[in-house]
Amino acid sequence: MSILLWQIEQHLENHLACRFGHLNYCSLRLLQEKDMVQGLLKLQESEKTCSGCAIGKSHRSSFDKEIAWRASQPLELIHSDTCGPMQSITLGGNRYFLTFIDDHTRMCWVFFLQHKSQAFNIFKRFKNMVELQSGYQIKKLRSDRGGEYTSLEFSKFCEEMGLERQLTIAYSPQQNGVAERKNHTVMEMARTMMHEKKIPLKFWA
Structure with missing residues (x-):
């Protein structure tokens, strides 16, 4: 029974990641911790991989994150x-x-x-x-x-x-x-x- 429940949880977590456009698990966990999405499933694992992400994100170009001025209000x-x-x-x-x-x-x-x-x-x-x-x-x-x-x-x-x-x-x-x-x-x-x-x-x- 416990194995079956674990498999169901894995399926739901994978489905959740897909629904968010294959968002990485760190970002999904942030959504959960900040309570930014109602009813978000509690994630069990820190990171996972899937074939879709491996192909779709394989040629990612990097841009240095600038440490600079940030707007203090919306639309500024x-x-x-x-x-x-x-x-x-x-x-x-x-x-x-x-x-x-x-x-x-x-x-x-x-x-x-x-x-x-x-x-x-x-x-x-x-x-x-x-x-x-x-x-x-x-x-x-x-x-x-x-x-x-x-x-x-x-x-x-x-x-x-x-x-x-x-x-x-x-x-x-x-x-x-x-x-x-x-x-x-x-x-x-x-x-x-x-x-x-x-x-x-x-x-x-």
Whole structure:
């Protein structure tokens, strides 16, 4: 009976990790300890491995974690980055994804794009949404110098809104490390889940 219960617990733990996009067990335990998810199963082991993680996370690039200033309130600083083009176009015709990360809470929003030129309109929608929902205003935006962020209309909009731009130096992705790491995490989760379930690449988004 005890062996059967142990096997059931193992299955539930594996299922839990999969439901969270193959999140590592240290992060799952943090969710549990901080009571950030209601009804979260108590984890029994410190670490596990699965074939999906081994494949999906095998080419992870490292970015040094910067020890620097942190925002003291929500939306004080937003990190952003665009990833793509992907090898496969989704059913909705998307080839890119765009992330926004709040520096204070580390909350992340992901949007899918057919073209990089859509980034400006998506940012305006995002800004309007989060400011109305939170009661705070975006004060700073950190990104690389990709054309989707440095267009005339994007720059003019930020100037009119009194939004401070923090543009990284060319070929220095570590200066936008928060967004770069998040994009790598999103890609790892997508690859891992698709590999485990043998899902075609067109379903990455």
